[in-house]
Amino acid sequence: MPEQKEQVEQENAIRVEAAPVRRKITIDPITRLEGHGKIDIFLDDAGEVERAYLQIPELRGFEEFVKGRPAEDMPQITSRICGVCPTAHHMAATKALDRLYKVDPPPAAKLIRELVYNTFMAEDHALHFYFLGGPDFVVGPDAPTAERNVLGVIAKVGIETGKKVIAFRRRLRELMGVVAGKAAHPVFGLPGGVAKRVTPEVQKQFQDAAADAIEFAKFTLQLFEDAVLKNSDYVNLILSDLYSHRTYYMGMVDQANHVNFYDGSIRVVTPQGKEWKKFEPEQYLDQIAEHVEPWSYIKFCYLKEIGWQGFKDGEKSGIYSVAPLARLNASDGMSTGLAQAAYEKFFAALGGRPVHHTLANHWARLVELLHACERMAQIAADPQLTDPHVRVLPTETPREGIGIIEAPRGTLIHHYQSDEKGLIQKANLIVATQNNAARIAMSVDKVARGLIHGGDVPEGVLNRVEMAFRAYDPCQGCATHSLPGSMPLLVQVRDLSGKVTALIRRDLDGSIYRE
Amino acid sequence: MAKPKVAFYWCASCGGCEETVVDLAEAILDVVAAVDIVFWPVALDFKRKDIEAMEDRSIAATFLNGAIRTSEQEEMAHLLRKKSAVLVAFGSCSHLGGIPGLANLFDRDHILKTVYLDAPSAVNPDKIFPAQRSRSNGNTLELPRFQSSVKTLDQVVEVDYYVPGCPPTPRILQKAVQTLLGTDLPPKGTVLAPDSALCEECARKDSKPEKLVIAEFKRPQDILADEQTCLLAQGLVCMGPATRAGCEALCVNGNMPCSGCCGPTSRVQDQGAKILSCLASLIESKEDAGIERAVDTIPDPVGTFYRYGLPGSMLRQKKLNGVQASK
Amino acid sequence: MPETVSPTNGSNGSGPRIGVYVCHCGTNIAGTVDVKAVAEYAATLPGVAVARDYKYMCSDPGQALIQQDIREHALARVVVASCSPLLHEKTFRKALERVGLNPFMLQMVNIREHDSWVHLDGKAATEKAKDLVRAAVRRVVLHKSLQKRRVPINPNVLIVGGGIAGIHAALTLADAGKHVYMVEREPTIGGHMAKFDKTFPTLDCAACILTPKMTSVGSNPNITLWTYSEVTGVSGYVGNYRIQIKRKPRYIIEELCLGCQECVTACVYKDGKTPDEFNLGLSKRKPVYLPFPQAVPQKVVIDPEVCIEFKSHKCKKTCVEACGDRKAIDFNQKEQIEEIDVGTIILATGFKSFDPLRNPYYGYGRFPNVYTSLEVERLINAAGPTGGEIVLRDGKKPTSVGIIHCVGSRDANTNRWCSKVCCMYSLKLAHLMKERTGAEVFNFYIDMRTPGKGYEEFYDRLLDEGVHFVRGRVAEVTDWPAHPSEKGKLVIRAEDTLAAFVRRIPVDMVVLAVGLEPQPDAQAVRRMFNISCSSEGWFLERHPKLAPVSTFTEGVYIAGACQGPRDIPDSVAQAGAAAAEAMALIDSQFVELEPYTAFITEEECSGCKSCIPMCPYQAISFVPEKKKAAINEVLCKGCGTCVAACPSSSIQQNFFEDEEIFEEVEGLLAYA
């Protein structure tokens, strides 16, 4: 491919010029994150951070290999973009198929989809809080690494609570399986509805589960309050400028501008929190654009009208953010009572909308967890849920369809074009973490600048840097639809010749080893 | 006596297999009690140096999920092979190549072009592509090379056992772990799941007629599938007859046909060829034209018959003129 | 002394020890393929303990060589690279068996028919032979001990066709005490021969030699004769065929009819109005008739097409009166289906004579005095329409006759083949006509073909008798006189290639020596009996020299002109041969069936039922208790279609297991 060639020649050209003597720190990879990430920190001669890069080193190319596949296979194929949030991809694809085949699902089908979806949001948010992001707070940011994991959380909150967490997820995922076929990689989404009806027995199970789930969500929020908000160090950490960016925020809302995960319009607010745009999924191409950097496989989203100004925040920059914090920022409230209360408490405690503190994502996530559980309860109570009429057969010739959903990690867009036989001709996928990519990159850069001085890399800096983006719960697996993989956590300080001038190693027991 | 060391590692996968480990739920505590997890990147921190420092074959069992696409992944596969007494290909991707293996129908350059240039939302006037080596204000950054085809784990290193499924169900995983912790290990190369096809455990088995004749195949959106009757009998392409049992027919219970994620039974070399032979044999017509009409109703044979197994199939990848060796 | 390649890695190899034997077949193989190089190459293959090449592997010393090696080198597998397995697989399997090795431990490699005989480039042929041997060596390792299935043979024989061939075969078998069912579609047996007057070259009377045989068929207790009947269904396999036979109603109760023909005399029709089939329309018959006086069985037939009773139901039925209390006439008779079991089948369905209307330039159908040879046979026959008087349609005796040879034979526009009998019967007719009418007889021929005992002498005799022979293909027969002397005559125009000028010969009568063709329904018949036809449509023998009356379907034999143009002596000889083959099979009491049956490994079967519709023999059934499929080995014919369809490869076929074929394919392609 000619473009590639140019690329290579360019490199060669650059490589010829004498490279200034600088040093480079590599954090490779970031653990406890679904997918693969790598941080390169470059120090100038003074040992100050010149620039830190978050690199996403892989790619799978779903957009290419779905070509020629039958459209109806998209929900199952694209769910393999990410095994952590397969339901989000499955649902975005299914909604795109409704449009592609121009069929409107019957009411029961919509209810079943949204029920499964909220169940998924609940279990996934719980997964992140207890297994991935939570440990930073529950166990503590400076706790020994070996403890900063799910087992550590269990140790901290007690085995009983640990079992409670596990039981909660198991129960929800089993219920999802009953309706969706499988919890991991569901199969129930079809154009015009779902494959299977919900029986009264299953409805009952959901009702019971939802009731318990609400209790669990409340319990979790309480846990967060006790473990985090009552600890001023943590609060200061959350509020510290180090973890703040003034960007635009994006999220899906219903007519009342309340947060909605399954359906609605896309709302964007300015760094001041004013509504800047509200658009329908079909218009996404007018609003969202992707920027390409040669040093990462991830594409960086920005607001098309404002444009790409590089990795800067503020009103002039098109960079925006998605995921829990952004969703709350971009909405006027929650459609369910308890969540609404939690929503108000959240903004009251953090100085009103919008909140720019990245680490506040953890709290926002728990507000959403509660909302998801409440929605489960609402839908499970709906008598229409068990209506056997769950699908409308397509009659129109398939052409083009766009499906948007709020994934746990943010706005997710699937866009397909097919031939008249319904075989995919073109697919465009914009995944949650891509929307955040630019802001995440900025966070990493900012934290590195803030913590690393005089070439000295203080202990704990590694995790602090990781925390900067772990809060986004980024799924790089999704973000590049890439092949995740992991490498040891190791910081190497070396000059550009690649010679290691310093080395910091974090051992399993958490002890730090330096050379 | 020390607990056996167990490792989980992931290469080219979506993380779904990791979810299965988490989905062991309470059972995970038993596993943790029974074994010593030396690393598990998604949930625990670890480092390669520790692994390199270990005695060869000192890890009792490594569960490796994900296919192989980068040389980095190949290196890890070789390292873990060296350090593990037993290497288990865990999940469809490492077992057969998985859904990302469908990329073997295309070549790398077209993928890059599609993603970074042709995507309608991409704004890329300077035709920038992620490069193995690039410079950003004076700094040199590197990315691993994205190879031109996906491989199964056993196409890269020797594999002792396979755990099938996309993802493997917790039940399959649990049984596999039990087997491996047990005393009498099955012969090398065994797929740790029942060795008969899915129909064996399908609830709809009895509803399949003995003499099924198919005039044309149906696609799931074309019909309102009955929830009791064999889906193949309803004209849907169900991979069940050519797919290994063990999942307890989850998809069929979800009223959708089996798509073949557990791969073939041990006697079968090529799952796609087998289901092709089985389904085509049921076609009604005896004339070319009639047969062609029936065949038209399976618009994407490769994507349908090798949804999870193209790299592990006999042909492995599409013949791409220029890309395939012709020197 | 055969060259030996010293034992190789096979001895130290862990697998079974293999012996490879490359046959020279004189120069048939060795003339093209470098057999020594092939043997030397084979010796280097893994598992091969000994590899040899030898002049004639199939000869006794050749087989002894293999047997000796099996003992001395403890061989467990044998590969023989020689001719087609269809020729000598049996031979070599027996050789293995005799030294206690399972016969199926053999793999044959076809380097003659598929290699040395079809390739000119010796180098390429040798490479091909190496590839084929390599594949066989890899495959044979996987071979398993198999037992042939023995099934008892039903001693009854079905003979289809009651011509001279069928008759002779039937009598031979019946005299040997076998029960024969003879099925003939005409109302009488006798076939073409019954229509002839004399037979060449001895000129003995056809009736005199045929009739006794016909009557003994009718009277032999070991023969069940069903005329006016057709085979409609065949199922089963060698030794155990089930046959359906349709018996057309003749409206006469055969058991009661004495053949007195009083009904014929009594028929309301004073004389016949329907063209007589037996006399090729040269005479007329009544609605109720006996095909010909010596017909067997001596039972009349009623033709419903022309019988008044069938048309109007208002006939006086004088025939019924005449029949009286014998009550042999039954206007309500219906078609019957008989079902019988036999072990062997002989097809003697004969031929059809060429239809001269396809060669319009010879004027048949346009000029009343152009006859086919068969019509002339009837004219000459004492029992024929004219009582043996050779007269033209206007009743005049011909003074000059022209016989045109090769009508519908040796002709690119109709049939390419030589019909073999035309020259001889033309000579016969020429002799008889000259003898009976004193007419001048002209033979127009391309070549005179008179091979056979006394044939050439007969030709000489005719030359002496003054019959004229014109060597040249006839261009046309016309009634357009070019000269007063040709008025009222048929003019035969032909180039005399010996005299090298075109001749016009006016004659009163033209005889077309029509050739022999396969029966019009030969294709349908061969499908029913599951045998093949040559491209011309004649039934295909298993081997043109070594198995001329056998077919590729065990237990089905062919005799007479259905296999190709034949004269009577050859047909009779073939019939005897077919009878002997059938008897050999019957007296062995058991048939051995190839063990190539399919089998299911029960615990592997998922019960998906994909295999069940594959089997045309209902050999596969679904066992509800087990929810698995099961194969009835006796019904299985070993085609392997279900094996290919089994989506979990739980069905395999003996001797053709997936792994064996994979090894063969990969062996062919493995780069040496």
Add this chain to the structure above:
Amino acid sequence: MRNRQLTRAPVSAGTFEPRIVAFFCNWCTYLAADLAGTSRMKHAPNVRVVRLMCSGRLDPQFVLDAFAQGADGVLIGGCHPGDCHYQEGNYKTLRRYHLLKRLLKQMGIEDDRCRLEWISAAEGDRVRSTINDMVERVRALGPLHFNVEREDHREEVTV
């Protein structure tokens, strides 16, 4: 499932000679090939015949295996429609063949590389003409080399 080892194609500088694997029915095409032999009908030496009792035994796996192992073409010979020695086997073959051709097309294998012919036991000459024709078509297509892995894997797999 055994992971079949791929045999490497020789890097032969010589002229390309197509390697064609044929699967012939024992009752028709195999006999026809024998007949071609007894009648000394010379034809191209590029075909290697595997004998099956019926074309219905042809498992599509055999065809894929042949290509995967380096065959440049695959020829299938069965009885004419209606003439199957086992009544219907050849119809099963025909149906599988049609679907198989679609699959091969998607895998980038040209149409002329896989061919099904009905050849009766009497049609020796048909064997000759079919083989000669196919060899020429495949020769024109050049080597398939399916058994050779994609370039960069061969370069990069060095661990």
